[in-house]
Amino acid sequence: xxxxxxxxxxxxxxxxxxxxxxxxxxxxxxxxxxxxxxxxxxxxxxxxxxxxxxxxxxxxxxxxxxxxxxxxxxxxxxxxxxxxxxxxxxxxxxxxxxxxxxxxxxxxx
Numbered sequence: 627x628x629x630x631x632x633x634x635x636x637x638x639x640x641x642x643x644x645x646x647x648x649x650x651x652x653x654x655x656x657x658x659x660x661x662x663x664x665x666x667x668x669x670x671x672x673x674x675x676x677x678x679x680x681x682x683x684x685x686x687x688x689x690x691x692x693x694x695x696x697x698x699x700x701x702x703x704x705x706x707x708x709x710x711x712x713x714x715x716x717x718x719x720x721x722x723x724x725x726x727x728x729x730x731x732x733x734x735x
């Protein structure tokens with residue numbers, strides 16, 4: 627299964643980003659710092675997990691607001707934050723369609 631990765635690019639103030647990432651992940655301060663310094667993902671989530679994707683979007687938006695430079699990857703390919711937001715909307719649409727289908731199926735019985 628594909629995963630989406632959020633990478634925070636190393637800048638002059640790595641410590642500024644750590645509190646936000648500590649709230650969003652279960653990683654230690656040392657792991658977060660190392661991942662930023664090494665250009666490794668600080669957040670990973672499943673391509674199909676809406677809750678994890680929403681967390682990634684919120685984290686990315688907050689990081690951008692506080693001045694971080696980020697990159698988002700699907701596997702090895704760089705993607706945009708807009709693409710991740712659209713993916714969340716697509717998953718929501720599929721959930722609605724499934725609920726409507728279930729409602730129709732159970733109403734017929």
